[in-house]
Amino acid sequence: MRKMFAVAVLAAAVARTSAAQSCSIASTAATPAPCTVTSTHSLTMPSLLSLTMAGFTSGTSMTLNAPADISDFSSGNTIQVATTGPTFTVKANRAYKVQISAAAANFSTATTYSKPAADIAWSTSAVGTFAALSTTAADVDAGGATAGSTSVGLFYKTTYRLLSDVPGAYSLDVKFTLVAP
16 A cells, blocks of 8 residues: 555656756856746636616616506507617627517416517617517627627517406516627
8 A cells, every 4th residue: 555655646746847847057157048947828718798787667677658548549459658668788808699588478467367478569769670579589789899888778669458458467577688699
């Protein structure tokens, strides 16, 4: 057993010595030649990304505007009501995408009615093209390395159906995801 221990200690000492470099100067010259030891240094730069959101109604909650009166349905049984949503900025040392998705296919509610998440449509322009919210992530914005992207605002249009939306409180988690493609 002692012999194996001695061999292991000797092997470790040899391994340490073989990795070491040395340099020495033995000269009688007034300015001897320099002696240099070169070492390779390495590092790994991580992907650094930050998503900052603001403009929620309260904390991280967003209250969507709703019809105020039955007269809001004067042009039909289905209407869309606009809500100005939150804004976001990104800091990143690489390319990025910001995505939006619903955490569930339907709003949660105390009623038996299942209001679909797709009743919320989103856009980055109040007068732009709106896309229905889905459980599949959709790209909202993309960019390259930035010390702080331009603030991007979201806009919503919520569909309300007079004859099928049951009165009550509804909630739906909406996910904003920052990804490094």
